[in-house]
Amino acid sequence: MQEENRIIGYYIHAFANLRRDSKKGGAPHKPVLLLAIINEYELGRIKDNRIFITPELTHSFSVLWNQLVTTEHDQRFALPFYHLSGEKGNWWRLVPNIGCEIWLENPGSMRSFGNLSAAVAYAEIDPNLTSLFLNKESREVLKQMVLKTYFPQKSIQSTENQKDDYLDDLKNEVFEPSVEYKTKLLNLKKRLDPETYQIEVYNRGAIFRREVIKIYDETCCVSGLRVSALFTITMVDACHIIPFAKDFDNSLTNGIALCPNLHRAFDRGLISVNDSYEVILSPSFKENAQSEYSFSKIEGKTIALPNDKDFWPSLANFEWHRKNVFKK
Incomplete structure (x- = not known):
């Protein structure tokens, strides 16, 4: 004591x-x-x-x-x-x-x-x-x-029973169509100071990552890697198909769950996904094909999709990725 x-x-x-x-x-x-x-x-x-x-x-x-x-x-x-x-x-x-x-x-x-x-x-x-x-x-x-x-003249209410819609609203936004989501963000940018806007973008990105990982059951949609952890730590990334900086799109249909090495490969255009949801491999790089972890082993593999078809990744977004990121 x-x-x-x-x-x-x-x-x-x-x-x-x-x-x-x-x-x-x-x-x-x-x-x-x-x-x-x-x-x-x-x-x-x-x-x-x-x-x-x-x-x-x-x-x-x-x-x-x-x-x-x-x-x-x-x-x-x-x-x-x-x-x-x-x-x-x-x-x-x-x-x-x-x-x-x-x-x-x-x-x-x-x-x-x-x-x-x-x-x-x-x-x-x-x-x-x-x-x-x-x-x-x-x-x-x-x-x-x-x-x-x-703050000697102030008091704060217990937050345990307070109703606060902010976080619920952020979660709901990622389920909205991408056009509506982008419009909301652009409106926020117009009316908020830069610091507050940065926080709002960060918060929405964090919710996007959590919800994408959740709908993919914390599992990489290509490799099947699954590691359960607290929401602040995970071995699976939420990957934007069209980069957020390009289209301000944190809607769920612009996301897939990938393990970090495949996330990096996707972002750099070494792999992409075709209209049949199959992995395609860029011919522009060489690798050790004998390796157990060679990218050639995932070529043609159909990615795992969320149970709810409404959350399946957008084929139009994959088409954008193939045209603008994928190395041919």
Whole structure:
């Protein structure tokens, strides 16, 4: 018990003395992010010491910001997610995506949500803090302390029973026709500031990946590889047939589930799919045909399709891929 009291005392002190810009009454970004993270633990959407950038977390941050912040600060998720790594005690550590390690050495580049989400795989917090967040009583103590310290005149409602349509709406959008989906995104781009738009695009991309992997039962549609995991980690990718940057299309019929090596081959035009849903192989490269994993072994193979025909990948999109990406 003495050790538990020491640990919670340490984090009460740490959370009450966050390093913040003092302008405009003190930057609220770090306290709001901590409250959003506590909320995600409370709802059971974070279960260990890894804090991924998810639609749920970015939305919790936005909701709490609108409830609590009355100063003229800009709502920026990237700032606190990056700068918590500078807090004393090293209890928040950023884990970069492979090849992005040097990005994290340049704080200026991490002001953008797009750069943050591209560079950072997740944040890893101290196991002792994780235990506090997973415990209802200690979690509530930390929540109330953050509120009292940084937002003394404010309170937040328990989110457990709140009705929030945002995430449901995002899920529903991927089931819409691609034309409607693209129109919505273009309208968002017109009316939102660049930072918020980046978050909205990121959130929709994350939902697209989850739903594509789900309708393919977490299975590569070519190789049959299947590895079940938490929604934040999977060995199967959701692959856009027409790249998102080209057509702003996150509808399910523009996606297939592929293991990473086949995803890369598809994106680079080494393989494609014909009108009979069969894999075709580009003649423009050479490989070791004796290898057990040779691409020649999948040539002519019919891809596995979702059970619901409405979610079958668009043949028109595959035709676009063959004309514009596939190496002939």
